[in-house]
Amino acid sequence: MLDSQDHSDRIAEILEAHQGLEGPLLPILHAVQEAFGYIPEAAVPQIAKALMLSKAEVHGVVSFYHDFRSKPAGRHVLKLCRAEACQTMGADAVADRIKRALGIGWHETTSDGRVTLEPVFCLGLCACGPAAMVDGRLVGRVDESVCAEVAK
C-alpha cells in the first residue's frame, strides 16, 4: 500500500503529464484510477488546485461517472451486461445464478475481497450475448462457468 506522500507524488506526475490538454479532467481521473485502482479522496483537492477548480466540481465529476470508484474494487472485477439484447439471451437468469454463486449482489464485493460484481449497459457484443467483461477481458455467450475465472 502506498503512503499518502507516494500518492501525492504520483498524482503530481499525472497532473504534469496532462498539461496542455483541452478539458484534461477525465483523462487525469482515468490515469489516477489506473495508478491506484480507485480515486483516493486526497486526490480531489490536489487535482482541483492544479486545474483551478473547486473541490466540489472535481468531486461532482468523480461521482457522476459510473467508472470512477471511491474505494478499491476486489481483486477481480466481473461486469455483466444488463442491456436489452443480452436480456433476450437470458442475461438476467445468468446474472442471478452468478450472484448466488458469489453470494453478492450488484456493486458488491465478496467478503474475502476476491471479486466485485458490476452491471454494465452494453459492451457492443449484442449478437453474441449475454456479454461480460472479466478484468478487462471480453467474454461472449457468458454463463456461470465464468465464476471459475475469478476463483482465485
Place this chain on the structure above:
Amino acid sequence: MKVFVPLDSAAVALGADRIAEAIVAQGAARGVTVQVVRNGSRGMVWLEPLVEVEVDGVRHGFGPMTLADVPGLFSDLASHPKAIGPVEAHPWMKGQTRLTFARVGVIDPLSLDDYRAHGGLVGLDRARGMTRAEIVAEVTESGLRGRGGAGFPTGIKWKTVSEAAGDQKYIVCNADEGDSATFADRMLMEGDPFCLIEGMAIAGLACGATKGYVYIRSEYPVAIRVMEAAVRIAREAGVLGAAFDMEIRVGAGAYVCGEETSLLNSLEGKRGVVRAKPPLPALQGFLGRPTVVNNVISLASVPVILAKGAAFYKDFGLGRSRGTIPLQIAGNVKYGGLYEVAFGLTLGEIVNGIGGGTASGRPVKAVQVGGPLGAWFPPALFDTPFGYEEFGAKDGLIGHAGLTVADDTVDMLQMARFAMEFCAIESCGKCTPCRIGSTRGVETIDRLARGDASALPILTDLCNTMKFGSLCALGGFTPYPVLSALTHFPDDFARQREAAE
C-alpha cells in the same frame, strides 16, 4: 500461409486471441511459415471466430472456430468441418452493399498501405483540391443524414460550422455508442480506423477546423487501442498534422454522454449534464467554439462520398433516406451481425430473411429498433420499410439501426419497466421529466404489474410529459419502448391484472 483472424471485440470475446496463438504455434510445430493478419470482423458474428485462409488470392472462411479445429487448417482445407467456402461468395456478404464498411474485415486495420490499396485517402485527396463550400455542397447533395440516430442532414450541420466565425473550430466524433444492439461504430473503429480519421480530416477541411476529438466509450477497450494506434500511424505518415490533428478521449461509463451536448461537457472535463439548445453546438460547442458533432458512421461515410461523388451515394436508398445503412441484427437471432444495405428493406426481410428468425427457434414476438430508446415492433408491423420517415410514421425510430430480436418468452411489461429503470439510472438529472419521471415510471409500471389498472392512464400521461418536456432524447424517447410495448402487447399488461384478480 496467410491467415486472417479478427481482432474485433466480438471475435475476441468468442476466443479469437487463443485461436490466433494456436495457429502460430501449430505453424511453428509443423515448420510452416504463417503470416497472421488481425483483421476486422466481416460482421457474421454467428461464425466468429471466423478464420480466413488465403489460397491463390481467394480467402476461404472457417467458423465458428474452436481450438480443436486449428490443426485442420494445415491439411485438406476443402474437407475442414468448419469450411464455409470463399467468404466473398457467402450469401450474407453477397447480399450487401458495403460502402462505409467496404474495407472492414478485408484489410489489416493498422496498415495504411492496405488502406490506400483499397481506395483509402482518395476522398481526402479530392477534398484538398476543393473549396470549403464545394465539400459542404457535395456532402449535402449526397443526402447523408446523421447516423447516430437523429437523422439530421450532415451537410447542413457542416455548413453552419463552416460559415460560423471563430479562430478555433472543432470536429468531435461521437463514438459513445451506448445503445444496446448497436456495434457498427465499434466494428468500424476496430476494422477500418483510417476511414474515420479520413472522414474527420475531410470534415476539418470543410469547416475550417484544425482539431478533432473522438470520444470513445470506456466499454470499448479494443476500439480505443486500435484508434490510438491508427492516429499515431496517420500522424507519422503526415495524414494528420498541422492542417488537422486529433486526439482519442475515453468516456467513463455514462450512457447520457452519447447525447451531443452532454458529450461536449464530458469532453471539457465536466459532469456529463445535458445543455439546453440553443445555442447549437455548431455555433457554441466544445469550449464554446463552433463544433461539428457527428457520429462515427456519419463521418466514416464521407470518404466514399467524396471519392465516388454525391450522386453515386444518393442513388442508394428510398425516400429521404439516402445511401446505405449498416444494420446491426442482435439479441435472440439466428444469424446476428452487421449487414450494410441500402435503406428500404422491410423489417420482416431483415429479421426473418437476413437474421433467420430467433436463435432459440421460438417465434419472434417483438423487435426493438433503434436501441433502448426505440420502439418495440410486433410481427404485424414487419412490412415497415427501413427508413427514417417510414419508422417515424409507425411511432418508432431507426436510431443507430440496431435491432434487438426477442422470442415469445419475453415479458413486455418487464421490458417497459426496464426502459424506465435504465432511464432512472442514466438520467443526468438536469430536467425534471427525465429525472423524476423515470422513477415514477418504474413505480407506475410496478402498480400495473400488481394488477392496478388505474395506473394505466397515469403511465400514458407520464410518458407524454417525458416525451414533450425532456431536454434530450434520454427522457424524451424512453416513452417509445414503454408506449409501444403497451400499444402492441396489451395482453402482457392485462394478463397481470387477471392474475391479481
